[in-house]
Amino acid sequence: MKKFKLQIIFSCSILLPLISQASTPEAVNRTFIENYKDMVFASCITKAYKGNKDVEKDTGSSVSALKDWIDYDIDKSIDKEIVLINSYLSRNYFNPLAEREVKGIKFDFLKCLDLYHSKDLETLARKVISNPNEKVAKD
Template sequence: MKSCLTALTASLVLTTSNSFAYTPTSSPEGMYRTFEKNYKDMALATCITAAYKYDVNVGIDAGSSVSAMRDWTYYDMEKSPLAVKALVEKYLARDYTNPLAESQIKGIKFDLLKCLDMYHSKELDALTKKVVTHPNQTYMQNIKKP
């Protein structure tokens, strides 16, 4: 009985320690989201890229995310890039001055807040409806079609 209990304990220890050490590879989930959602996500990533263009790491990561979203979204390539750029510039130009925060952190611009406001805006909703074709389809639905 004691050897059986020892074997069971050893088995549990080995199984448990392996489960924490192993991190499975995962894939981005954007390819399963609708074109509408991916387009809005792409606009948000574009805003973050523009807002933090002087931070190389953020710029590279956000810019790479924009590229991935472009691959997983169908939209009017002629109208969209300039329209998204104009919308991003409009929101990043907003003045979100907060005297209390400014007294503690000099030069704070609230750029992420501006990008989030753009992401939830009626303007982005309207642009998305205008340029995204088949808004409820997904990339994975398209590649599985014969």
């Protein structure tokens, strides 16, 4: 039992520097509307790069975290988010010069950026967030 306690103390002492250096995501200091747009952008990236497990894991986790920092009507939002993401990802950004260099290039990241900066997303965000300029962290 004494050996077990020593192992726990030793493990904690090794992990303490890692824990104390961990940062808090800055999303807690952003407005609900900023976090909502970030969440939709991350969802777009997740869908665009479906099949890439590393991207899916990271962006999916980020989407989940961002949902905790937004006060919005998820029931009103989810279907509209999906439609909006699909409409941007289905755009044809064909560029013959780029296609010569990289076959099958789709510019999905660019499409997600265009969605992120779009009036469509701004309009949706304002419909589903009752207090868009509020933050989780109060100043």
